[in-house]
Amino acid sequence: MNIINYSGVTKRYNSWPRGNKVLALDGFSLQIEQGEVFGFLGPNGAGKSTALKILLNFVYPSAGTVSLMGRSVSDRRARSLVGYLPENPYFYDYLTAKEILWFGGKASGLHTNEIQDRTEMLLDKMGLKVSSERPLRTYSKGMVQRAGIALALVHDPEVVVLDEPMSGLDPIGRKLVGDLIRELKTQGKTVFFSSHILTDVERFCDRAGIIVGGKLRLVGNMADLLSGEGTLENVFMREVKTAVGGGSR
Amino acid sequence: MSALLPIALITFKEGTRNRSFYGISLLALLLMGASFFISGMVIRDVGKVAVDMALSTVSFAGLLLVLFVGIDLMAKDLDKRTIYMVLARPISRQQYIVGKFLGISLLVVGTVFLLSIFGAISISAIKWANPDYFPRFSWGLVFLAEAFIAVSLILLSAMSFLFASVSSTSFLTLILTIMSYIIGHSLSSVKALVEAPQAAGITVSPLTVKLVQAAYFLFPNLSLFDIKMQAAHGLSLPMTYIIWTLCYGIVYICLVILFAALLFRKKEFP
Numbered sequence: 001m002n003i004i005n006y007s008g009v010t011k012r013y014n015s016w017p018r019g020n021k022v023l024a025l026d027g028f029s030l031q032i033e034q035g036e037v038f039g040f041l042g043p044n045g046a047g048k049s050t051a052l053k054i055l056l057n058f059v060y061p062s063a064g065t066v067s068l069m070g071r072s073v074s075d076r077r078a079r080s081l082v083g084y085l086p087e088n089p090y091f092y093d094y095l096t097a098k099e100i101l102w103f104g105g106k107a108s109g110l111h112t113n114e115i116q117d118r119t120e121m122l123l124d125k126m127g128l129k130v131s132s133e134r135p136l137r138t139y140s141k142g143m144v145q146r147a148g149i150a151l152a153l154v155h156d157p158e159v160v161v162l163d164e165p166m167s168g169l170d171p172i173g174r175k176l177v178g179d180l181i182r183e184l185k186t187q188g189k190t191v192f193f194s195s196h197i198l199t200d201v202e203r204f205c206d207r208a209g210i211i212v213g214g215k216l217r218l219v220g221n222m223a224d225l226l227s228g229e230g231t232l233e234n235v236f237m238r239e240v241k242t243a244v245g246g247g248s249r
Numbered sequence: 250m251s252a253l254l255p256i257a258l259i260t261f262k263e264g265t266r267n268r269s270f271y272g273i274s275l276l277a278l279l280l281m282g283a284s285f286f287i288s289g290m291v292i293r294d295v296g297k298v299a300v301d302m303a304l305s306t307v308s309f310a311g312l313l314l315v316l317f318v319g320i321d322l323m324a325k326d327l328d329k330r331t332i333y334m335v336l337a338r339p340i341s342r343q344q345y346i347v348g349k350f351l352g353i354s355l356l357v358v359g360t361v362f363l364l365s366i367f368g369a370i371s372i373s374a375i376k377w378a379n380p381d382y383f384p385r386f387s388w389g390l391v392f393l394a395e396a397f398i399a400v401s402l403i404l405l406s407a408m409s410f411l412f413a414s415v416s417s418t419s420f421l422t423l424i425l426t427i428m429s430y431i432i433g434h435s436l437s438s439v440k441a442l443v444e445a446p447q448a449a450g451i452t453v454s455p456l457t458v459k460l461v462q463a464a465y466f467l468f469p470n471l472s473l474f475d476i477k478m479q480a481a482h483g484l485s486l487p488m489t490y491i492i493w494t495l496c497y498g499i500v501y502i503c504l505v506i507l508f509a510a511l512l513f514r515k516k517e518f519p
Contacts, residue, residue: 013519050519056337058518076339084337090329094266095259100334106255107338135266151334 003159003190004032004055009064011050011214024050026214028064032192032207034158037185039201040194041232042211043240048194049087051211052163055192056084068159080108083152087163087194089144093137097128097147100136101154108155115154122150126176141168149177160184162193166200178204198232210236212243252340253348260322260352265359269317277310277364281371288375295382299375300481303368304394307361308477311402312430314360316423319353319406324419332518343510350410350506354403361399365392385483393491394480400498401474405430407505408469414512432464433471440465469501 011025025047032038042048053059054066057073071078091100098119105115123129126146136144145168152160165181166174181204184191195201201208202222209219217239218225222232229235264270284302288295326332326349335345372391376383405426412425443461446453473494479486 053519056333058333058336060517076341076344078339079337080339082337084333086330086333086337089333090331091334092259092263092325092331094263099259099262103255103259104334104338107252107335107340109251109339152337 001034002031003034003036003069004030004192005065005067006030006051006054007065009051009054009061009066011047011054011059012062024214025054025061028211028214028216030209030216030219032190034190035185035188036207037181037191037205038193039205039208040192040211041196041198041201041208041236042194046211047214048211049163050214052084052161052192052194055161056082081155081158083155083157083160085145085148085152085160085162085165087167089148091136091144091147091151094135096135097123097132097139097150100147100151104151104154110155118154118156119150122153125180126150127172142170142173145169146173146176149180153180157189159190159192162191164195165193166195166197174200198236202226202232208232210239212240215243217243252338252344253351256335256340256345256348257351257355260349261355261359264318264322264353264356267318267321269321270314270356270360273310273313273318274360274363276313277306278367280306280309281364281367284371285374288379293382295375295379296384296386297481299372300386300391301477303372304391304398304477304480307364307368307395308398308475310364311357311361311398312405314357315353315402315405315409316426318356320409320413320419320423320426322353323349323410323413324422327413327518328419330518336518342513342516346410346414346510346513347506350407350509353406357402357406358399361395361402365395368395387480387483387485390476390480390483390485393486394476397474397476397494400495400502401433401471404469404471404474404498404502404505405433407502407509411505411509411512414509414516429468430471432468434475435472436461436465436468437470437472469505470497473497 007029009025009028010023013022013024015022028047028051040048040051050059054061055068055073056079066073068078068082101119101122102115105118110118123132126149128143128146128150131139131143136147139147149165152162165177169177178200181191181193205222207219207221208225210217218235225235226232229238281303284299284306287302288299291298326335332345336342369391376386408429409422409426412422413419416422416425440461442449443453443458476486
């Protein structure tokens with residue numbers, strides 16, 4: 001069953017007041033199945049974050065349709081079972097990790113007891129239990145990232161969308177997030193994450209896709225992708241060179 | 250409704266912990282304290298000065314709160330993208346606007362209430378020291394004036410939401426909100442002047458009259474809520490004025506927030 005479905009999505013940003021349009025996504029189609037861990041790769045400005053933001057309804061597609069668990073992403077109910085970590089997350093300065101998790105749980109319809117239990121468990125798992133009562137502005141970048149991951153998971157979502165989850169994390173933090181992605185997979189959750197760290201994608205993902213210049217260049221099972229070139233880095237470089245050179249698949 | 254409460258509560262909490270909030274409260278306290286000494290220097294009308302000082306302090310501190318804490322709470326969401334944390338939940342953009350507005354309104358009401366207590370203490374102290382100067386004093390009028398200040402500040406916050414829904418920067422929102430405040434407080438006087446220019450010995454073009462009349466219907470008439478003078482002089486207000494002014498404020502606030510929510514529906518957060 002396709003849990004995420006992009007169909008012919010195009011996104012143009014208007015560059016006001018100059019009037020020229022930036023094409024961020026060009027006829028982008030992608031299907032992700034339930035229980036899959038999908039790695040989304042691409043150079044900077046390729047359209048990865050735009051694709052994720054359209055899925056969360058932060059930006060609207062200029063053309064095409066996007067659905068999440070069978071609902072159009074414009075329907076707010078589609079987000080009830082989705083957890084999202086933005087790239088370089090920023091939260092309210094004066095609130096604590098416990099308070100943002102309370103908000104995440106309440107806004108997703110959880111009961112107070114459930115929120116308390118999940119908050120304790122997640123903050124412990126993310127190594128933030130000791131600092132859970134401190135305002136978030138006193139957190140380091142890695143701590144904010146981990147608090148963001150806890151917020152994304154507080155309501156036990158079916159689909160987890162992570163935009164550069166390893167960004168700003170030290171090796172311990174990266175291992176923590178890696179283990180978490182594996183754990184989510186064993187729980188049957190769908191994980192859709194973008195990353196620049198190709199080895200992470202190789203290690204954690206069932207499938208991966210490479211986007212360049214707003215176009216999805218390649219999608220496939222990890223084993224199939226690696227069968228010819230040996231490493232994901234080689235595959236990635238080949239696709240980027242082909243796209244930049246004007247080639248098409 | 251279940252989505253509005255969490256947004257309102259985190260907005261209120263973030264607002265009360267903002268350093269600017271403490272700065273504004275401290276400034277208000279200092280002004281209240283100063284009014285005690287200033288009233289000692291006044292020869293006549295001590296009661297009027299005490300009431301006017303207390304109410305002006307509440308109004309000024311409330312204005313600073315709306316401009317520097319209220320707008321900042323909204324601006325941070327848009328500029329630093331903390332809005333992702335809200336909109337990634339099953340919350341619509343309209344619910345976000347209403348929830349955020351409720352949170353800021355709660356902050357305004359709470360602050361005005363707190364400052365009103367300090368104001369009451371300040372007035373009581375001056376009244377105790379100078380009992381002869383409060384012949385027509387009425388606590389009811391003072392509290393009514395403070396309630397009107399709260400409504401006008403909530404209305405100004407609603408205007409800032411409307412501007413934030415269409416403007417691209419928080420600075421522009423701030424400028425437009427300040428303009429609304431100035432226009433809202435002076436428009437009824439300007440309208441009276443351009444409609445009867447012969448009284449002031451000036452001539453006004455018909456176009457100017459039409460423009461001022463149009464602005465009068467577009468911008469909120471904040472001067473309606475300014476009853477500091479009546480409270481200071483102990484002049485009673487007709488009940489119809491009180492009811493109609495409150496109704497005007499509530500209807501205006503609802504319409505502005507509705508319009509802001511409609512505009513916000515189209516907004517994207519790349």
